[in-house]
Structure formats: structure tokens, C-alpha cells
Amino acid sequence: MSVLKATNVTKRFGKFTALDGVNLEVNKGEVFGFIGPNGAGKSTTIRVLLGILKATEGEAKIFGKDVWDDAVDIHERIAYVPGDVNLWPNLTGGEVIDLFVKLRGGNNKNRREELIERFKLDPTKKCRTYSKGNRQKVALISAFSSDADLYILDEPTSGLDPLMEQVFQECVMEAKEAGKSVLLSSHILSEVEKLCDRVGIIREGKMIETGSLNELRHLTRTNLLVETKEPISGLAEMKGVHDLEGENQSLSFQVDTEELETVIRHVSQFGVVKLESAPPTLEDLFMRHYEGQDQLVSESGGETNG
Amino acid sequence: MANTNLKGTGRLSWLIIRRDRIRIPLWFIGIIFFTLIVPVSFKDLYGTQQERDVMAETMENPAMIAMVGPADLSNYTLGVMTAHQMLLLTAVVVGLMSILLVTRHTRADEEDGRIEMIRSLPVGRLANLNSTLVVYVMVNVVLALIAGFGLYALNIESIDLEGSLLYGAALGATGIVFTGITALFAQLSDSSRGTMGLSIAVLIITYLIRGVGDVSQEALSMISPLGWVTKTEAYDANNWWPIFLMLGLSIILFILANYLNAIRDLEAGFLPSKPGKSHASRLLQTPIGLALKLQRTGIIAWAIGLLVIGVSYGSILGDLDSFFEGNDMMTELLANETGFSFTEQFISMIMMVMALLATVPPVMAMNKLYGEEKKGRIEHFLSRSISRTKLMASFVIISVINAFVMVSLTGIGLWSAAVFVMDEPFEFSTILGMAIAYYPAVLVMISVAVLLIGFLPRLVSVVWLYVLYSFFVLYLGQMFQFSDWVGKLSPFGHIPQLPVDEMMWMPMIVLTLIAAMVTTIGFVGYRTRDIEG
Incomplete structure (x- = not known):
């Protein structure tokens, strides 16, 4: 069942097209990773979903309601954490948390205290004294202490230390176990890899990939490290082999997933002593989409989809 | 909905x-x-x-x-x-x-x-x-x-x-x-x-x-x-x-x-915001250029303000003598010197008041150096090949020029209005001279700011107390009959009050030398202390 569904959302600022027909779907109980470089349109998409920006074209629904017309209703059931949290300098962290919780209409004191404890925040300090990480903790505590059904998190961990990032990941997993949905936009790909069931990649206002990590990996290359008894020949000429490095008997290279079988068969003729394979990391996937777009177009034009 | x-x-x-x-x-x-x-x-x-x-x-x-x-x-x-x-x-x-x-x-x-x-x-x-x-x-x-x-x-x-x-x-x-x-x-x-x-x-x-x-x-x-x-x-x-x-x-x-x-969209406006420059101008690429750019609006606002104050004082000069005859307090405020008209006495007093006001923008310009330090932006200079001396000198130069402009503007403003309302207006050079006579005293104030920034940056606001002290002692001093030395504690107390007093060069030269010396000491302090932020 989809909690969030954006269909063909386009957003133009004057002549500039920030979003160009974005399609996005987040299902109930799912953590959806939303990745893309700076300026690709992640935050714009999220702001359209929050009913803060009005889409020029297309339709976006959360809980089956229109994100613009029913924004206030929807917001009672969602929690949002921006990447760049700015707070009122002369209010304390505790006051801001209470304000946000009250504005949403919930009131869960125990959960608030527990989270303050876990994130190690001093709620009695004025917001002007907080570092970036501490301001982010304030937003995270307000979000996770509310009983939302959908969490929209826009690079929520960019200022947190590794320990706090761990706490954040636990909170996301708890939310998921409780059947909540999460839309997580992030630059920290290891985090997305660990937490997300499905991933969407956006580039220049267009969704270029969506799917589970496994599905996405099918579209890419596997890293192989091979040692053989006899020198391997003819590998460089084979279809789907990339970045070949090393000596004759010890080679490392990447193979397009669809050519894997042929390549392994070829290599096995030389007497394999050692074979290490690593699945492509999300980073490989990501880099592949962004590093040199011309390469992408010429090499595998069919791979992109809308 | x-x-x-x-x-x-x-x-x-x-x-x-x-x-x-x-x-x-x-x-x-x-x-x-x-x-x-x-x-x-x-x-x-x-x-x-x-x-x-x-x-x-x-x-x-x-x-x-x-x-x-x-x-x-x-x-x-x-x-x-x-x-x-x-x-x-x-x-x-x-x-x-x-x-x-x-x-x-x-x-x-x-x-x-x-x-x-x-x-x-x-x-x-x-x-x-x-x-x-x-x-x-x-x-x-x-x-x-x-x-x-x-x-x-x-x-x-x-x-x-x-x-x-x-x-x-x-x-x-x-x-x-x-x-x-x-x-x-x-x-x-x-x-x-x-x-x-x-x-x-x-x-x-x-x-x-x-x-x-x-x-x-x-x-x-x-x-x-x-x-x-x-x-x-x-x-x-x-x-x-x-x-x-x-x-x-x-x-x-x-x-x-x-x-x-x-x-409208959140964070959007209707007026087009013009894009800024993509490259820094030649001037902006120096510490002095940056310091100037940061304060530009403030300097312009103060310049206009002081000019307006000068004009408004100037505009009342015509009716002063008749006004003072009916006002006991003002007569008391101006120690009655024989041989000078009320207007002349009044003008020497407001010159001092305006000089004190004109002290505010250059001292602010100097204190900006510490303001930037507190915000952690001075590191950007010092981590590059800019010496502390050069950095501080940039701010001192701006402040010193700022002071001269501000002091002059009060005189220019006063003259430009007075010339219309007075029967026998002062010469332009006389009024400008009266204003600029206070310049050495303003320089001493700037040097105090430099000294504080050099040694006791946290107490930098103390310079404002000194300015305030000067104001009270010299403006109200005559009415409360303070002893002379109370006024002499302020550099402004040493400036001859033209046209009532005679012009004396000695105190002005001494004040300028004191300002130069105190500034130098401030530089030494700035070079040796820790930078905050």
C-alpha cells in the first residue's frame, strides 16, 4: 500500500525547471532512500511533498490526500527534519521541542525524555549556543518523539558524529518496525545502504533509477579479483569488462552483471587459484550515474528510465 | 482549503x-x-x-x-x-x-x-x-x-x-x-x-x-x-x-x-533579486577593501545622519540670540563670556557635541575588527598570508579616514544651512576649521579602541564609556561647575573651543602624538595575544 505517491511532478522557478516529471512512491512500512548530488532536486521534491512549494504540474498525494490542498491534515501525521536546521536563537532546545510537539498536537513526555537522553542533548541551553549537530538533534528529537506515520528526513545526519548517527539509525529502524514509513534523503550512502529497502536516484530534476538495492545492482558491475595458475589472456577484449588492472596472473576488474557468466567461464580456463567478488556498493552505483554523463549515454543508453 | x-x-x-x-x-x-x-x-x-x-x-x-x-x-x-x-x-x-x-x-x-x-x-x-x-x-x-x-x-x-x-x-x-x-x-x-x-x-x-x-x-x-x-x-x-x-x-x-x-512559493519573492558579482573586484581582494565593503552601508548612513544634524543645528542659528534671551537654562549652560554673542558661544558648544557624535562611526569601524574576530571570521585572514599588523592597519586606516570625513561633514552641514538663515553668516573655512579642530581628539578615541583591541578585547566597549564620559563632562560640565581637571581627562577637553577660545596648536599636536603612540602600543598587543573564536 503506498503512503506517498508523486506522479509526474514538475516544478519550474521562472524559466528554470527544478523538477521534471518526478515519480516517487513510498510504501507503508518501508524506508525509501532518496539520493542525488547537490542541486539535483531532492529538497525541492521534499518541499513539494510538504505542501510548501506548489507543483507546477503533476500530482502528489500522501495518505491519499493532496499535498497542497490538505497540507495541514497531512502534517498531523508526518514528521520532517531538514538538513540545515535553524532555530530561534533566544529559545532553549527544550522549548523548541515542546513547541513543535504542541503544534503537531501530540504530547508524549516519556518519549521526549528518552530521546533527549539517547541523543545526549542538553535541552536547557539556548539555541544560539548549539552547534549544527546539536540543532539537528533538536529537530530529530521533535520528529521521533511525535507519533507520525511518515517521516520525511532531508539529510538529517549531515552534522552528527558517528555515535549519534548510530542512535539515529536505531530510531529509523524502530520506526520501521512499528510499521511507519520513512523517506530518507541522504548523502551518506553507507547509511542509505544499511537502512533503506528501496532507493531512488535523482539527477537534474529527473528520477533516473528506482528500485530495491538488489534490483539496482543488477544494472551495474561486480568487482572481481582473480588469481590464476596461467596468465589470463583475451580478457581485455571481452564485452563488459572494465577497469582492468594488475599483472598477468593477478587481475582486478569490473564486469557488467549481465556478462558475468561469460567472463567467469573464460577465466576458469586458466586455473583459478583465488577469486574474490564484491557486490557494487551504492557508491559505485551512484558514481556511475554521475561521473561523466557522456560516458553513461554512449555506453549504456538503454539503462536510464524515467 | x-x-x-x-x-x-x-x-x-x-x-x-x-x-x-x-x-x-x-x-x-x-x-x-x-x-x-x-x-x-x-x-x-x-x-x-x-x-x-x-x-x-x-x-x-x-x-x-x-x-x-x-x-x-x-x-x-x-x-x-x-x-x-x-x-x-x-x-x-x-x-x-x-x-x-x-x-x-x-x-x-x-x-x-x-x-x-x-x-x-x-x-x-x-x-x-x-x-x-x-x-x-x-x-x-x-x-x-x-x-x-x-x-x-x-x-x-x-x-x-x-x-x-x-x-x-x-x-x-x-x-x-x-x-x-x-x-x-x-x-x-x-x-x-x-x-x-x-x-x-x-x-x-x-x-x-x-x-x-x-x-x-x-x-x-x-x-x-x-x-x-x-x-x-x-x-x-x-x-x-x-x-x-x-x-x-x-x-x-x-x-x-x-x-x-x-x-507565492515559500522563500520566493516577487521583486527580482539581482545576482551578485561572480568575481571579487580588485579592491575587495585586499583586507582593507573587504573591511570597507562590510561597513559601506553603515558609513553612508552615518555620513547622511551627521550631515542632517549639522544642517538642523545650522538652520536654527538665525534666531538664536532672541531665543536665548528668554531661556534661563540655556544661558546657564553657556558659560557667559563677554564679548561674544550667544550664537558664537552656542556654535562652539554644538561643534563639540557634533564632534563627539562624529566619534561614534570611526570607533565602530575600529571595533569591527574585534566584532569579526568574535564571529570567527578573522581566522580566514590570519590563516592566509596576511600579517596581523597589516590586518589591523587596514581597519585603522579606514577608521582614521572615516573620522576625518565625519567631522568635516558636521561642519559642512552646519555651514550650508547657516548661510541661508544668518544675517552675517560665518565663512565656510571658519566653520570647517572649527569642526576639524576636534579631529585630534577623535584620533585619540580611535587609539583607545586600538589599545583595547590589542590588549583587552573583551573590554572593547569601555571605549564607549570614555566617549560618554566626555559628553557628560563637557556638555553638562559648565552647568554643574565641575573643576577643570574633570574635563581635561577627556581629549575633547583639550581642544580650544573656537571661536570663543583662541586657536592653540600645541594641544592638538600633543593629542595627535599621543594617538599615534597609543595606537602603536595597541599594535604590539594585537601581534602578541591569542586570537579568539
Whole structure:
């Protein structure tokens, strides 16, 4: 069942097209990773979903309601954490948390205290004294202490230390176990890899990939490290082999997933002593989409989809 | 959905009140204090109708009318006098209060991303704008009532209840109009600086239009809300229609602001924001260029301000002698030197006052060096190949030039108005000389700032105490008959008060040398201490 569904959302600022027909779907109980470089349109998409920006074209629904017309209703059931949290300098962290919780209409004191404890925040300090990480903790505590059904998190961990990032990941997993949905936009790909069931990649206002990590990996290359008894020949000429490095008997290279079988068969003729394979990391996937777009177009034009 | 657009307005209103629980009372105290202290002191200074009629005479010149507006000068009671001399200027201050506070809760919050956080909660999209409007309309209503009843409570004969309430209402209504104007610009402009700048520009333009109108063309004043303020004629004709006119205008402005807020994107504006330069100009690539650029607006504002002060003092020089004969306190204030006219004595005193005012911008320019340090931005220089000496020198140079310009402007302003109102005006060079005579004293003040930044940066504000000390001791000193040495503790006490004193070069040379020496010591301190931030 989809909690969030954006269909063909386009957003133009004057002549500039920030979003160009974005399609996005987040299902109930799912953590959806939303990745893309700076300026690709992640935050714009999220702001359209929050009913803060009005889409020029297309339709976006959360809980089956229109994100613009029913924004206030929807917001009672969602929690949002921006990447760049700015707070009122002369209010304390505790006051801001209470304000946000009250504005949403919930009131869960125990959960608030527990989270303050876990994130190690001093709620009695004025917001002007907080570092970036501490301001982010304030937003995270307000979000996770509310009983939302959908969490929209826009690079929520960019200022947190590794320990706090761990706490954040636990909170996301708890939310998921409780059947909540999460839309997580992030630059920290290891985090997305660990937490997300499905991933969407956006580039220049267009969704270029969506799917589970496994599905996405099918579209890419596997890293192989091979040692053989006899020198391997003819590998460089084979279809789907990339970045070949090393000596004759010890080679490392990447193979397009669809050519894997042929390549392994070829290599096995030389007497394999050692074979290490690593699945492509999300980073490989990501880099592949962004590093040199011309390469992408010429090499595998069919791979992109809308 | 119209019914949810305002959801959360109440709670956000409380948030605004909570955030401004210090700011609002401070503004109130300042505005009310001046509103109440002035009629009380007028009562002491101009107790008799005769004294007030003399005052009325000095007010009857185009410069004063342009500054404070028209009044019925033939019926110059204490009430009329207070309303005439204070109401318009206080209204401008109330307008400024509304501009600063409304900007803070509308565009400034939006620019910093706080409205985004609020909007992600179940809060209507017009709730923030309207909670700001609600709170600031209330604030201005309360201000109007306190001012009105406060004035009446002074129990001064000509300050009656209706006039007092109208006086307060004029202040409050001005505040509400500028609440609306700022709310409108918060939609049009896409930055808080733009919102504030445009709103203040409107405030200044309405003031100027009214000034020109009051002097030349009555009808022109009618298009300016500040012109309406003077049309109330509180304590005299007691006209209430300008108040209703202002409230009507405010409602239109509120509706427009709401409409524009409803149809625009968050963080977008309607006025095009022109893109900045993609490359730094040659000047900006040096520390001195950056220091200059950072302070540009402030320097220009101070320059205009000091010029205006010079002009306004200059414009009253023509009627001074007749004015002082009827005023005991001012006669006392000016130690009576035989052989000089009141005008000449007065001019030597205001030169000193203006020189002290002109000390403020260069000292601010110097203190900016520490301000940047506290914000952690000095590291960007020092981590590159800029020595501390060079860095500090950049700020000192700007400050020293700044001081010369500011001091000169007071003299230029004074002369340019005096030449029109005086029968036998001073020579330009005489007045400029009088102003520039204070330059060495200003240099000493700058050097004290340098010294503090070099050794005791946390105590850098102490330099302001020194400036304040100089002001009190030298301005009021003569009246309280302090001993000479009290005045000599200030560099300003060593400057010959032209044209009453004779020109003496010695103290000026000594002051300049002291300034140079203290500055050098400050440099040594700056080179050896830890940088904060």
C-alpha cells in the first residue's frame, strides 16, 4: 500500500525547471532512500511533498490526500527534519521541542525524555549556543518523539558524529518496525545502504533509477579479483569488462552483471587459484550515474528510465 | 482549503510574544520614556506662555517645519508644543519599531528556514503572517493606550484626555501602518535585508514627502501617512479622521500581504533579486577593501545622519540670540563670556557635541575588527598570508579616514544651512576649521579602541564609556561647575573651543602624538595575544 505517491511532478522557478516529471512512491512500512548530488532536486521534491512549494504540474498525494490542498491534515501525521536546521536563537532546545510537539498536537513526555537522553542533548541551553549537530538533534528529537506515520528526513545526519548517527539509525529502524514509513534523503550512502529497502536516484530534476538495492545492482558491475595458475589472456577484449588492472596472473576488474557468466567461464580456463567478488556498493552505483554523463549515454543508453 | 490556512495562528502568536518578551518592553520603555519626559521638561523650561511664544518664533522657519511639521504657532500651549515637536519624530520611531520586529518574524524567519520547519507541522500556510499581524497590531494598540493615558496622567493643564488619547492613537496607528507596509514587503522581497531596507526607504520617503509638502504644497503631505500624523493636531483641533485613514490603509495592506503570501512559493519573492558579482573586484581582494565593503552601508548612513544634524543645528542659528534671551537654562549652560554673542558661544558648544557624535562611526569601524574576530571570521585572514599588523592597519586606516570625513561633514552641514538663515553668516573655512579642530581628539578615541583591541578585547566597549564620559563632562560640565581637571581627562577637553577660545596648536599636536603612540602600543598587543573564536 503506498503512503506517498508523486506522479509526474514538475516544478519550474521562472524559466528554470527544478523538477521534471518526478515519480516517487513510498510504501507503508518501508524506508525509501532518496539520493542525488547537490542541486539535483531532492529538497525541492521534499518541499513539494510538504505542501510548501506548489507543483507546477503533476500530482502528489500522501495518505491519499493532496499535498497542497490538505497540507495541514497531512502534517498531523508526518514528521520532517531538514538538513540545515535553524532555530530561534533566544529559545532553549527544550522549548523548541515542546513547541513543535504542541503544534503537531501530540504530547508524549516519556518519549521526549528518552530521546533527549539517547541523543545526549542538553535541552536547557539556548539555541544560539548549539552547534549544527546539536540543532539537528533538536529537530530529530521533535520528529521521533511525535507519533507520525511518515517521516520525511532531508539529510538529517549531515552534522552528527558517528555515535549519534548510530542512535539515529536505531530510531529509523524502530520506526520501521512499528510499521511507519520513512523517506530518507541522504548523502551518506553507507547509511542509505544499511537502512533503506528501496532507493531512488535523482539527477537534474529527473528520477533516473528506482528500485530495491538488489534490483539496482543488477544494472551495474561486480568487482572481481582473480588469481590464476596461467596468465589470463583475451580478457581485455571481452564485452563488459572494465577497469582492468594488475599483472598477468593477478587481475582486478569490473564486469557488467549481465556478462558475468561469460567472463567467469573464460577465466576458469586458466586455473583459478583465488577469486574474490564484491557486490557494487551504492557508491559505485551512484558514481556511475554521475561521473561523466557522456560516458553513461554512449555506453549504456538503454539503462536510464524515467 | 481556506478553513485550514490559519490553523495554529494562536499558538504562533504566543511564540512571537515569547520570543519578543524582552524586545517589546524595551521599545515600550524607550518610546514612553521620551513621550512623557518631554512635556515635563518643557513645563520646566517654558513655564510661561511668553517663553513658549519665543520658542514658537524659532520654530517658524522652513527648516524646522520641514523637520517636525506644521502647528498652530499662535496657540502654542504646552500640549501643542509637545505634539508639534515630538509627535512626528516619535511616530517615525514607532514605525521603525514595527519595521524591525515585523521583518524579524516574517521574512527573516523564512530566510533562515524556520518557517519551513513550522510549515512542515500541521499549521496553516497563512498562520505565521497573521500571527505576526495580530501580535503587532496588539502591541501598537497597547503602546497607544499607555502613551495616551500616560500623557494624561502627567496632569498638565493643556494636556487633556482627548488630546492625549489622540496623541497615543497617532503613534499606534503609524506603527500599524508600518506593520502592514513591512508585511507587504516581506512578500515582495526575497530577503530580510531587502524587506527592512525597502520598508525603511518608504518610512524615509513618506517623511521627506511630508517635509516638502508642509513647506510648499499642503496637498503633497496628504499622500504621506506621516503627513496624516501631523494633521491630527492633538491638543488643538483634535482631528480623529487621520487615525481612521491610517487604519483603513493598514487593512488594505494586510489584505494585500495575505493575498501575495497565499499565491507565492515559500522563500520566493516577487521583486527580482539581482545576482551578485561572480568575481571579487580588485579592491575587495585586499583586507582593507573587504573591511570597507562590510561597513559601506553603515558609513553612508552615518555620513547622511551627521550631515542632517549639522544642517538642523545650522538652520536654527538665525534666531538664536532672541531665543536665548528668554531661556534661563540655556544661558546657564553657556558659560557667559563677554564679548561674544550667544550664537558664537552656542556654535562652539554644538561643534563639540557634533564632534563627539562624529566619534561614534570611526570607533565602530575600529571595533569591527574585534566584532569579526568574535564571529570567527578573522581566522580566514590570519590563516592566509596576511600579517596581523597589516590586518589591523587596514581597519585603522579606514577608521582614521572615516573620522576625518565625519567631522568635516558636521561642519559642512552646519555651514550650508547657516548661510541661508544668518544675517552675517560665518565663512565656510571658519566653520570647517572649527569642526576639524576636534579631529585630534577623535584620533585619540580611535587609539583607545586600538589599545583595547590589542590588549583587552573583551573590554572593547569601555571605549564607549570614555566617549560618554566626555559628553557628560563637557556638555553638562559648565552647568554643574565641575573643576577643570574633570574635563581635561577627556581629549575633547583639550581642544580650544573656537571661536570663543583662541586657536592653540600645541594641544592638538600633543593629542595627535599621543594617538599615534597609543595606537602603536595597541599594535604590539594585537601581534602578541591569542586570537579568539
